[in-house]
Amino acid sequence: MWRWLAEAMAVAAKDLRTEFRTRVAINSLGLFALTVLAAVSYTVGPYRIAAEDRPFLLAVLLWIVIFFAALAGLDRSFVKEEESHTAPLLRLAASPSAVWFGKLVFNLLVIYMLMAILVPLYCILMGYTIVMVWEFVLILALGGYALAVITTIVAAIIARALTRGALFSVLSLPLLLPLMIFLIQGTAGVAEGMPEVVSSTVRAVLSMGGIMTIVSAALFPVVWSD
Amino acid sequence: MEWIVPKLISEILKWVLLVWLAVVIVAAFLYVQPAKSFIGESSRIVFFHVPMAWVAVLAFLVSCVTSVMYLRRRNPKDDIRASVSAGLGLLFAVLATTTGAVFAKIMWGAYWNWDPRQTSITILLLIYAAYLALRGAIDDPERRASLAAVYAILAFVTVPFLVFVVPRIYWSLHPDTIINTRGANEFDSRYTQVLMASLVGFTGLYVWLYTIGCRIETIRQRRRQEVL
Numbered sequence: 536m537w538r539w540l541a542e543a544m545a546v547a548a549k550d551l552r553t554e555f556r557t558r559v560a561i562n563s564l565g566l567f568a569l570t571v572l573a574a575v576s577y578t579v580g581p582y583r584i585a586a587e588d589r590p591f592l593l594a595v596l597l598w599i600v601i602f603f604a605a606l607a608g609l610d611r612s613f614v615k616e617e618e619s620h621t622a623p624l625l626r627l628a629a630s631p632s633a634v635w636f637g638k639l640v641f642n643l644l645v646i647y648m649l650m651a652i653l654v655p656l657y658c659i660l661m662g663y664t665i666v667m668v669w670e671f672v673l674i675l676a677l678g679g680y681a682l683a684v685i686t687t688i689v690a691a692i693i694a695r696a697l698t699r700g701a702l703f704s705v706l707s708l709p710l711l712l713p714l715m716i717f718l719i720q721g722t723a724g725v726a727e728g729m730p731e732v733v734s735s736t737v738r739a740v741l742s743m744g745g746i747m748t749i750v751s752a753a754l755f756p757v758v759w760s761d
Numbered sequence: 762m763e764w765i766v767p768k769l770i771s772e773i774l775k776w777v778l779l780v781w782l783a784v785v786i787v788a789a790f791l792y793v794q795p796a797k798s799f800i801g802e803s804s805r806i807v808f809f810h811v812p813m814a815w816v817a818v819l820a821f822l823v824s825c826v827t828s829v830m831y832l833r834r835r836n837p838k839d840d841i842r843a844s845v846s847a848g849l850g851l852l853f854a855v856l857a858t859t860t861g862a863v864f865a866k867i868m869w870g871a872y873w874n875w876d877p878r879q880t881s882i883t884i885l886l887l888i889y890a891a892y893l894a895l896r897g898a899i900d901d902p903e904r905r906a907s908l909a910a911v912y913a914i915l916a917f918v919t920v921p922f923l924v925f926v927v928p929r930i931y932w933s934l935h936p937d938t939i940i941n942t943r944g945a946n947e948f949d950s951r952y953t954q955v956l957m958a959s960l961v962g963f964t965g966l967y968v969w970l971y972t973i974g975c976r977i978e979t980i981r982q983r984r985r986q987e988v989l
Contacts, residue, residue, distance in 0.1 A: 688915065692908050696898040705894055709887035710915060713922045716880070739926050743919075750918050754911045757832055761907045 542629045546637025550612060551644065559615070560645055564608035568653045571600050572660065581662030590726035593663045594719045600657070602682070602715055604649060609686040610703040612638045613694035622694075631756040635687070642690075643683040650675055666728035674725060674736060678718045681744035685710050688751035691758045714743055771972070778969060782962045788955045796952065803867040806860055808955055812963035813857035814882075818920070820850030820967060821889070825917035828910035838975075840906035841982070843913055844896060845974035849967060851889045858882050881923035888916040902982075 554560055575596055584592050616622040625634060654675060657663065665671045686707055693702045721736025789808040796804035824846040831839035861879065862872040873879060895912055899905035 688911075692895070692912060695904060695908060696895065697900065702895065702898055706891045706912065709884055709891050710919055712884045712887070713881075713919055713927060716927060739922070743922055746918055747915075750915060754832075754914060757907050758911050761904055 539630065539633050542633035543636040543640065546625070546629055546634055547640040547644075550637065550641040553615075554641070554645075560608040560611040561648070562608075563611075564604050564645060564649050565652070567607040568600055568604035568649055569656075571603070572653065572657060575600065576660040579661070581660070589663070591719070591723040593661055594722035594726060596661070597654070597657055597663070597722065598678075598715055598719050601646075601650065601653065601678075602711060604653070605646060605682055605686055606704045606707055609642050609645065609683075610690040610693060612642055612687065613690040617694045626759070631759045632752060634759060635691070635752065635755040638691070639683055639687045642687050643680060646679040646683050647676075650679055663726065665726050667725040667730070667733065670730075670733050671722070671725040674718065674721045674733070674740070677737065677740045677744060678714070678721075681714050681740055681747060682711065684744055684747045684751060685714070688747075688755060688758070691755060695758070695761075714740065717743070774965075775969065778962070778965045781958070782966065785955065785959045785962045789959065793951050793955050794949070800867055803864055804952075806864045808959045810857060810860040810864060811956060812959045813853050813860060815960055816963050816967045817850050817854040817857050817885070818924070819964065820846045820853060820971075821885075821917060821920060823971075824850060824913050828913040831906055831910045837902070837906065837982070838979070840910065841975055841978045842971075843910060844893075845971060845978055847889050847892050847913065849970055849974065851886065851893070853967070854882060854886050854889070858886065877927050881927050884923055885920065888919065892916060 579596070616625060629637070658665065689703065689707045689710065693706060696702055717736050717739045721733055721740070724730075724732030724736060785808070789805055793805070793808075795802050796807075824843045827839045827842040827846065830836070831843060858879070861882070865874065865876070865879075866872045892909065892912055896905055896909050899908060
């Protein structure tokens with residue numbers, strides 16, 4: 536167990552180190568998010584949306600920015616192993632489940648880093664007031680986790696296909712859309728202060744993240760070794 | 762090589778299916794009175810819309826089960842079964858969406874209003890279109906089979922969220938499914954008879970198309986191997 540965890544952490548640490556060396560994923564995610572935020576803030580701004588529509592519409596824009604930014608860079612975790620031909624070595628060095636967990640931790644850290652910068656900036660620039668702040672943090676954390684689980688397994692699949700770039704969004708988005716619907720509803724709920732909406736969102740996102748974790752942990756060895 | 766049943770029985774079943782579906786179609790228009798809570802004759806589309814949606818979900822279930830079987834046994838036939846069933850599921854989902862949109866126009870005045878049911882079927886269509894796109898993007902047959910199987914299982918895991926959770930969280934115009942939460946049936950007995958007959962008929966149609974699809978795909982693969 537500890538050996539497995541050490542392997543997984545070594546994979547995550549290796550990915551973080553190479554990522555900070557080249558900054559491909561962080562640059563593409565971060566710059567994409569900041570560019571879209573600037574565009575949204577310039578065109579919509581804090582005053583263009585009527586007060587009663589704000590909680591919902593601003594939640595929609597926020598999650599669109601986060602999801603599309605994630606789709607712009609998270610496939611790197613596996614694609615770079617195939618492109619630099621380091622995947623066979625990684626197969627020898629660590630067990631499949633440790634590789635999966637390490638990559639998941641890396642993707643999760645990247646998403647949380649993105650959120651930590653993007654969400655406060657978004658709230659300031661768009662004048663988005665949140666009534667239930669801690670619940671908002673919980674929804675962001677759970678949403679980020681489910682997003683990381685789904686993008687990790689899809690990235691592993693597309694890394695072994697021919698047309699990688701376009702395929703990542705095509706395969707991820709349909710799986711992510713139900714999650715996005717839940718998260719938008721929940722975020723509108725925390726902005727307006729509606730505990731019952733928040734609790735149903737948390738339950739839906741938790742169950743989706745949970746089931747995706749189990750299914751991808753079971754299926755990853757097939758994707759990785761075949 | 763027969764996929765499910767010997768040749769003579771399949772020939773008989775084909776004719777039974779033909780007659781059965783013809784009777785269902787006639788009964789849907791002549792045997793049943795239109796339901797009272799629906800505008801005009803619009804309730805008749807239920808006899809076609811509900812079976813399409815049922816077959817779409819059934820096809821996706823078959824695709825998921827055969828994908829799991831492929832990953833366990835590594836038999837190429839299971840991969841053929843999964844891909845044929847996903848293709849048929851996509852076809853029936855398109856038909857369910859179209860008949861649903863016609864019904865929506867008559868009952869609610871617009872073909873499309875992003876009702877939770879419409880949203881979930883759209884996502885379902887996207888998922889299976891993505892599945893077929895993935896199959897197209899991998900050259901090696903074995904790798905294609907196992908990666909597609911993984912994606913089919915992942916995709917099927919999201920189906921319960923689309924079918925059950927999304928419509929529960931959002932307010933929907935869609936009528937309760939026939940066996941609804943109260944366990945009550947809003948239609949008369951003739952209605953139920955025709956609907957059940959239609960469900961059986963279209964399920965039979967799916968099985969027939971599925972066996973043909975599997976045979977065609979097997980021949981296609983054999984020819985490809987002969988060429989190579």
